[in-house]
Amino acid sequence: MRGVFSLDVVSGILNTMVGLATPFLYAAIGETFAQSSGVVNLGVDGIMLLSAFAAFYVSLISGSLWLGLAAAAAVGLILGLLMSLVSVTLKAEQGVSGIGLYMFGLGMSSLLFKVLVGTVKTLQGFKPLHIPLLGDIPFVGPILFNNNILVYGAFLLVPLSWWILEKTTLGLKIKSVGQNPAAADSLGISVNGIRYLSVCAGAALAGIAGASLSISLLDLFQDNLTAGQGFIAVALVYFGGWSPFGVLAGALLFSVVNSFQLWMQVLGVKIPANIAVMLPYLLTIAALTVTVNRARQPAALNKPFERGES
């Protein structure tokens, strides 16, 4: 086992981490928007599954990865509309409707995959884009600046979403609707309108998260491709205290553990694979117990808004 922790291995672990963090970032930042407006969307995993399939299938038949990506975002948007209709307009119990959306995405993606594709196939996903100069920095360059466009997009999304939430009027409206919908309503903000917008934007990002699995990270589709990553992404929102940078920290922590686990298996370190696979799930439960910023939780989280009720 000598040389397990050589510089190359560390660099490899970190490089894998950056890739693995990508779907978490899209999905968890999307969920941050939804939850900031007061809606818990627990169907993220179902959205990711169905859009991962859409991205894969459309890329496969059209030959265009960009069309695939657009299809994934569109599927996310449609499912987001469905979730908003059920959770915002019809005020359904958000936990239950999330379970419904998850089951729908799980079943539908498996059904379409079996009918339209049949067997597990791979495709050529987004290729790494080497960024000149930055990519040539030793050690850091290959880790950070030699990835594909979806990976860069995920990391750029972090400051962008922070700016939207903290520095724009729209962000203020989203947060006010999540904290005190009655007050926001009295100021003329459309509570349900903002919630629709936040849930749908979040769902479209969950769609891109699905695409980042099937046409960027793994370049394939199979039954239950996400293996619960959408749920981990929701957990990251709690862990990150409803802040995009908190989400980033959580996503990196998760991905480094997962990447470490994968590399240990590749390098033949003797730990049973099943126990290694359990690690991220155990870590999620542990992370949920140490949510740092409970005070930042949107006060109206999980509560449908009805005018005249406090």
Next chain:
Amino acid sequence: MGELELPSDRESAIPLNPTGSAFDWSKVVLNVLLPVAGVVAALLIGAIMLLLLGANPIAAFAAMINGAAGSKFGITQTLVKATPLLLVGSGICIAFRANMIHIGGEGQIIVGALAGAWLPLSFPTVSGWLLIPATCIVGFMAGAVWGFIPGILKARLRVNEILSTIMMNAIAQQLMNLLLQGALMDPEGIAHGTFLAQSAQLPRQAWLPRLVPQTLLHGGAIIAVVLAVAVYLFLWRTTIGYDIRAVGLNPNAARYSGINVPYYEALSLTLAGGFAGLAGAIEVMGVQHRLMDGLTSGYGFTGIVAALLGGLHPLGLIPASIFFGGLLVGADKMQRAVQVPSSLVMAILGLIVLFVSSAAIWSRRWAARRRIAEQLDKEGQP
């Protein structure tokens, strides 16, 4: 879910029906019609999906109904599949009534099945009279532990139970894989070099007795019905059950009236886990007679749908479980008859959950309108 009226003041709990009419038919109609409409809508969308996939929906549904109810074997198979749904769903009724919305059924079934396979395999010479009840208890306990962990995490640390239970599901799955490839692997599979991921067969006396010869219907079905009635009595005729429902309806009111809310949150999820664990043990003793991968067949999810459709009421759950048992049996038949993958059923189940949870708005509005009308009546006649 919103149909239950429970006063926040515990002293005033007795005159639930001041007008004296013993049975409120309009309420029953609403609580039956809305879920049924949800199911019909979901099945219609399923039919449209079948059309889009190039299959004949009438042939598909005909194959489904024929498979589930067209023969003695089909009917007994429907009841075989209804059994775990009824057990899981009974637990879901308890947990969801306490507003502990979770999806831990799959993992709890797995650990219950693990325990339920381990005990008879470890004590193969013990008499069946002792072994079967002991295995039921061990399966229940294992599932209860799997429910207790997310339950206590919610009660003490406010950890979201949907997220923790889905993680517990994944951990249970890996635990089963680990044991099936190691300690519990069938020695015959090792001897013959097949290394199938399944355990050895359970000793004969641990098999649940068959209710109908030449079918798979086993004694677990009776256990499930008895327990569903017991859960009804527990929830509506005991103080603990009353407290559990009070916690779910209005945790603040429950807290002010002196109910230990975290205790009942943890308890309800522990009990729900126990019922799912028992379903796993009974599945092993009654159907598979060994532990094998894929034995949950999604019962953890379908049990939720059955419980929701049954109005989170164990007596509504019994017909709902039989319906979904039939749907699962029929889906297998449909898969063979019109070559549509049975994952269609999972998609339809998801839609049913979405529709039924959305439809609750109308029963809530109706209940609110009734309250106002009653209020006006009272004010009108001093």
